[in-house]
Amino acid sequence: MTDLMTFRFSRVLLTSLLLGISLAGCSGMSSGVNSDTFKPYVAEVVQGNFVSKEQRQALRPGMSRAQVKDILGTPLVASVFHEDRWDYAFSIKRQGVAPQNFRVTVFFKGDVLAQIDNDELPSESEFVGRLVTKRTVSKVPNLQASEEDLKKFPPSKSAADNTRPSSTALPASYPALEPTPR
Template sequence: MSLLRFIIVAITTSFLLVGCSFVDRWVYRPDINQGNYLTQEAVDKLKVGQTKEQVLFIMGSPMLTSIFGDDIWYYVFRQNPQHGYTKQITYTISFNSAGNVADIKRTASDNTTLDEME
């Protein structure tokens, strides 16, 4: 009789533990946005030749700067939705020796656009 009771408890426990993976979708998880909140409107205002002050006014403070000087700024926008995949867009702004924008590079995970992340 104790063997039958053990088997019933083991099967019941197995079903309860398997059920936890289905309950995960019902649990509320907030969207987590990290880094610089970037908009397509702000990025469209960036132009080669602008000064560092103009870039600060448009984009705000950079998330990271180059460790070898203040000539490269990184703006990173990372989004982790409730039950989806993490998306990230990085803008790398390079400055020349005069302090003007020389190059703007965009890197995105999964070819994500800023409009899709908003």
């Protein structure tokens, strides 16, 4: 019975020792890894209809529903319970760029545009400018070496081997790849 207990005790001790060594080895790994090394990919999420300042300026009270739809497109929300209201919402989330959200609501009286309610909308060029991430450009090192710098290094062995002629001559003919028909 004591042999069985000794075997179990040594097995538990060995397992805990291996686990401790493994964890100690992993702790030293963080010194060479910075926070930018392992960044997860964040998918670009675009939802809704983008309405620009130019599109908003083209809307005029008194336009028909068809004319509004031609300018703004199909509304994101057109509720059966609120037939006189169309909602255009837009949001975009890109990695490295602040999220952007815009909203436009148009109200109708019958089939005629009566009122427009919207957030501050960017023009198309302003919107495209907001999508570009600002990258910091670091100084590019000089990659040219002078003749003096090149003379500091000894010639490589492969370059010396290429200058020597080959001692084995190539055969005059090669065997056929396929057997000849009889």
